[in-house]
Amino acid sequence: MQHEKSAGAVIFRMEKEPIYLLLKHKKNQGNHWAFPKGHTEAGETDEQTAKREIAEETGIQDIQLLPDFREKVSYIFTQEKKTITKEVIFFLAETKTTKIKISEEHAEYIWLQYAETHKKLDYKDSKEILTKAQNYIIKKRITNRNEKS
Numbered sequence: 001m002q003h004e005k006s007a008g009a010v011i012f013r014m015e016k017e018p019i020y021l022l023l024k025h026k027k028n029q030g031n032h033w034a035f036p037k038g039h040t041e042a043g044e045t046d047e048q049t050a051k052r053e054i055a056e057e058t059g060i061q062d063i064q065l066l067p068d069f070r071e072k073v074s075y076i077f078t079q080e081k082k083t084i085t086k087e088v089i090f091f092l093a094e095t096k097t098t099k100i101k102i103s104e105e106h107a108e109y110i111w112l113q114y115a116e117t118h119k120k121l122d123y124k125d126s127k128e129i130l131t132k133a134q135n136y137i138i139k140k141r142i143t144n145r146n147e148k149s
Helices: 046-058 114-120 124-148
Strands: 002-014 018-025 037-039 064-079 082-094 106-113
Touching: 002 046, 002 124, 018 046, 018 114, 018 124, 037 046, 046 064, 046 082, 064 124, 082 124, 106 114, 114 124
Parallel strands: 002 082
Antiparallel strands: 002 018, 002 037, 018 106, 064 082
């Protein structure tokens, strides 16, 4: 069985509340909304992969991976009659960038609030990671507010 590893991130920018970035894959690549992610290259850490893939897929350079948020999704799929196990590591990443330059593999992008982002996502794992990201951000905001008081 073949094994693949990828890394990516739930990207948000902070306004009154978090606004999340989704990319829509082109029809020949699934035609679904997802978070930026991609294959790990030899010698890369998961963090390096996530930052590189974010830059390649969105043009975002000012990315900050938030500490203590790391989620793993594992699944099995078949491609060209081969069974492949895949592991994807997701980070939570903050940016101030609003204009995105999407890669050729994507058809469009959108910034949305939590509820709308949740509705757009197709996969249960992605919805769960988004919810964990939202809870993390809310908890951090409350903690930061209490520390400043």
